[in-house]
Amino acid sequence: MTKLSLSKDKIQILLLEGIHDNAINELAARGYASVERLPHALDEAELLARIGSVHMLGIRSRTNLTAKVLEAASKLVTVGCFCIGTNQVDLKAARRLGVPVFNAPYSNTRSVAELVIGEIVMLMRGIFDKSNLVHKGGWMKSAKNSFEVRGKSLGIVGYGHIGTQVSILAEAMGMRVYYYDVVRKLALGNAQACDSLEELLGKSDVVTLHVPDTPQTRDMIGEREIRAMKKGSYLLNAARGKVVVIEALAAALKDGHLTGAAIDVFPKEPSGDNDPFESDLRGLSNVILTPHIGGSTLEAQANIGAEVAQKLIEYSDNGSTLGAVNFPEVALPVRVGATRFLHIHENKPGVMRRINDLFSTRNLNITAQYLQTDPELGYVVIDVDGDVDEGEVLADLKQVDGTLKTRFLYPGRRG
Template sequence: MTKLSLSKDKINILLLEGVHDTAIAELAARGYASVERLPHALDEAELLERIGAVHMIGIRSRTHLTARVLEAAQRLFCVGCFCIGTNQVDLKAARRQGIPVFNAPYSNTRSVAELVIGEIIMLMRGIFEKSSDVHAGGWMKTAKNSYEVRGKTLGIVGYGHIGSQVSILAEAMGMQVRFFDVQRKLALGNAHPCNSLEELLGVSDVVSLHVPDTPQTRNMIGDAQLRMMKRGSYLLNLARGKVVDIDALARALDEKHVLGAALDVFPREPSGEGDTFESPLRGRPNVILTPHIGGSTLEAQANIGAEVAQKLIEYSDNGSTMGAVNFPQAALPVHDGATRFLHLHRNVPGVLRKINDVFSSRNLNIAAQYLQTDPELGYVVIDVDGDADEVEVLNDLRAIDGTLKTRFLYPGRIG
């Protein structure tokens, strides 16, 4: 019988943009030895030249996996985004190709939360302006517009993993915490929910944004919302660049309605270190601008490397799709002792019956079967006892109308 599975040491893995050593260690510990790591991103032309021989690829934010690249990736079976966002991947194209995309949405939570707290202190003490003045030879020794954070009210917009972590740290420093989220969330510590964004803006000395990029959140902080904030308050955005209307913020700062701001994300960001960052906020002594580094700590990168590598391994070894952003979520038991077939198909009636017919017609016993669907896709995993002719079974599975992708696994192997 012909074995179609590749041994793990023949799985070609390409990691770009200096993915952390922990990813290499995780892959090596599970038997994946054919790993190439590059310190930089690849453009589309370079990707098209190399992607055809790659089975797994790991990227960060600067590498863009376009539909054209994914369509050329005939051997690619999964993608790892070693970061929070997945906007750099054409998720619909990956879905059409039957390629799950994994990321690490929570591994840098603490790093972002700590930066928020640090910037709140620096804003309320005017540290950035005073430090720049001393560097220039000045000596701005004054208490004007310098405040303790203790006793001040922090308003958190978006009480998810990062927002709630900020809440805990802020309360430990003596701040009163109010929060608003479109979903009902359990308050941690002594934090109190607000019934609306407007209510939160009106009571907060500092407003920190921690929301995703959606049509509802884009420009959610504009002229009207900035006017609702207390005069002399502060705004921080370490969430998504399009959440704040930058021109409106500049006007609020000019009028001193908002006393200071800190931003780590922007509507338009340079694509590389050589590009110039342009913004009406540049040059303002009461504004802290950082280059999208909220989660850029060694600890966060180590956590991200381990988390995403583990997700890639679990899908490769086991077929588990937990954590995939564009796939039905299937948590599967350890694959051991049986041939495991994976079948991705359009979610239409009759497909599961036809899949089962492929095995029953060969008198193959189905030891276990797992099915997860979403409105568009169905993902079924079948463990089969006995000797199966994998070539024939795969050909029959691929012939089923609606099939997008199918492969099979042996214990410790990948197909």
């Protein structure tokens, strides 16, 4: 059997920020043994010093993959974000360089939803302030500003996987649930859709945000929206830090328009545990501040470790890009016995003709071909039979005008 383009034991994998053991176990089970795991993030200078020898990189939310870093990653095949968000990666640069990026958009859904429900109860009972007082030796046994959640109205902005989980849990506790989403969504249980954000804000005792970080969602909850909320209501944000204008929120809490808030994400967050956290919300007794831990449970991290590692393995083993956030998605069946090439290229006329001509002139039979394109990128995986000189074919594929990245592999490999 012909040697692989790069055997699994030589594929260098770097995992940062204390990624869960499940990722190591999944990779090892499929034959990937050259794995280095670090408990912390690396800054740009450190990444530039390390990235040149890395084939697969795993990160969480603190590592920033800039275009400069990605351009220095001459051997990089793929990136795994072991978290929900991918805004810490320059996705356009990765795409331009032929590097698919994978994440775990659903694995911590339940963890975030449970935190939100717990914070709603704590806010409406004033637990945070009372607990701090008791810790200091005080005592405030009072029902003032303490409420049951039963019968109260919860407004959910963003009715996706997390929003719907929150909806189910809240309704089970007796809350009336309203939701607003820019995409029409089918209600679960007795939840009711609102036609506008303003409608939801005006009728909700508690508002919780579950939207992605996009140009449309940045600063979507500012002075006008906060003042449109019911007087005495509560605001929770476990979505993205730039969704809420913190200064406007702090002002509304100080003047009593809002009774309380719980914030897990912030516009600017410390780069490490030893860096100071600065915010206008610090010191406000009616605010629960948590350090971006919505998805930080052992269960969620275990699920994320397994899910993202599996996506990296599938791409490395057979070229599947299912779940990539910056790439055409292709789910590929394994074809035992064929030699598989993959080719990533600019989407322009003539590329596929040249690729097919390359194989036909070598009397290689194309037994299967999988092509997906978008306006900028083309991704094709080709299975061939015949007497294949992989090195020569690979060299020819690299010469095709518009090529971004190409390699060969054997889909029958199962570790």
